[in-house]
Amino acid sequence: MTALFAGDEITVNEEPIDPLSVPSSLETVFTFIAIILALTMAITVLATFVYAVVGTLKAVFGSVWSYPGAVDIVGRLR
Template sequence: MTFTATLSDPELSDERSIGGILVHLLGLFTGFLGPLILYAVSDNEFTRTNARHTINWHVTVSVLMIVALVMFFLGADEITVLGETTEVSLLPAPLDIVFGLVGFLLIIVLVIAIFLTLVYTIVATVKAISGSTWTYPGAIAFVERYR
């Protein structure tokens, strides 16, 4: 029987921090603002790395949301407010249909991304508890190593 050396709990706790673990849950409730503040004030590399990955994911989802909503509403040719239909087409006829369809498809992608945010938060938190960092798949690297 062979015995392999593993990291003991005190060594693991020196490498990881509670901020690096909780930053993923913080991002779930505050978007990218909470992790951004934690990234700015933390000196712990584990916390900063996890915060950076969380910020990148939430900024990616925020940009997707803005683009999807703008595309969808630019493609709208009429809107109903309090039971009254008003024509609001800002684009010529063929473009408004294209923008509306692309916006609709991006909204579907956005719903999937919001669901993935829940899944990714759980996975990243579990990985952080075990002492490793996890990059969110599909996140655009907006925040690189600073400081």
């Protein structure tokens, strides 16, 4: 997995050098963290688009929709 990011061979002043390598156990941990972060980002982006579409459609048809998980900041300030 690190070879994907580092490349197979890096050339500096026309001399090949080895790409950064990490132990396989650390590579597994980094890969797992990267997959979890990518899935979290994908779910967040999807939820953002779904909330925007649902909120827009509810507003177009005249009803109010409070977003799930939204913090009531105005209520706390009163």
